[in-house]
Amino acid sequence: MTTETLLGAADEIRLARTIEAGLLAGDLISRADYAFASDAELLQIEREGRLAWQQFLLANVRLVQCIATQVARQSRAPLEELFQEGFLGLADAVQRWDCRAGYRFSTYATPWIRRRVHDASVASVQSGPESVRTLQRAGRVRQLADEVGADLQRAASDDELAGLLGRSADWVGRMRRVGPSLPLLIDIAADEPSELDEHPELGRLLGSLPWPENEVVRRRFGFDGEPPLHQRAAAEAIGMSLSTLRRHEARALRRLRGWLLDDIAA
Structure with missing residues (x-):
């Protein structure tokens, strides 16, 4: 199991613009505005934007791992908890980064990730x-x-x-x-089919997660063809309690962290 290849500056800009185009296409589709492109063309642009989002996110998991590991050593907080929060910070940064600002994504993302990881470490040691x-x-x-x-x-x-x-x-x-x-430990049941057939590596990564972890990650980070959802909105969409969603999100990101460590060690 591997993560996406690290991105160069040109790759970051290309993916960011693809994400923006996908969001714009999605907005035009929602308003049935086909003045500049057909429905099929807009759907294709939207699909490419979703795949770019997924590639961008997974390509920067190592940055989260590096920051979370450093803080875990300093604070003695559980690494899996810090990694979970850092991953959320990464998702925030991907959504907010302006590729026209003139600096690399990692420069912008690092404070977002560090803030999330720091907050989690403070909570953990109390x-x-x-x-x-x-x-x-x-x-x-x-x-x-x-x-x-x-x-x-x-x-x-x-x-x-x-x-x-x-x-x-x-x-x-x-x-x-x-x-x-x-989060509390609460049992749940139900199922939904997964997708991402057009990106085999991403499909294998997410497909290796058991349900409901797979569905939680798709909803939270935009892997289901929709914009990323806040925890409460994702819980309502799946049909589970907020604490249950947090439990399965933590498990899923813990698995992802383990795969990353295996990849680094290989």
């Missing part, structure tokens, strides 16, 4: 009743931030969240710097 309460509060703040951000189509500010929670912006900021609490 213990005791007071820390548990803090993690629960932080989890509620992060959940609200995700929901408000989805509505606004941008990251919610501390002031906006403070107004909704009846707290100070400083308190909200502290809670947002605390990583999420660990």
Whole structure:
């Protein structure tokens, strides 16, 4: 099992533009606007954009592994938890990077990944009743931030969240710097077919994940032909609880990390 080949600067720009074109095509399709291209042409552009997104994401998994390993050594937090959060930071960076800004993707992505990994390490090393309460509060703040951000189509500010929670912006900021609490272990069942037939290597990678881990990763990171979903939206789309989705997401990313380590050692 291998990950995508590392990307050069030209590859990053090409894939980023393909992703942008795919998003634009998807928007035109949703509005039935075929003034500049046919339905078939737009579908092909959208499909190419999805595949570019997937290639970009998997090609940068090693960056997540490097950062997560470094922080795990410093903080003694579990590497699999840090890798999970770092992977989410990577997905955020892929969505936000502007290829016209003049710098490499890794330069932009590293702070996003480090922030996620740092937050997870802080949460992991805390213990005791007071820390548990803090993690629960932080989890509620992060959940609200995700929901408000989805509505606004941008990251919610501390002031906006403070107004909704009846707290100070400083308190909200502290809670947002605390990583999420660990997911509960809850059983689930149901199934959905997978795809990605047009990209065999990606198909093999994701196809090796058992269900429901396969479906969770597809929904969360845009491997199902749709835009990446926040955890709550993905849980609702699949039909599982939020804590269950977090459990299976962690397992799936743990497997991916293991495959990466095997690949590096080979």
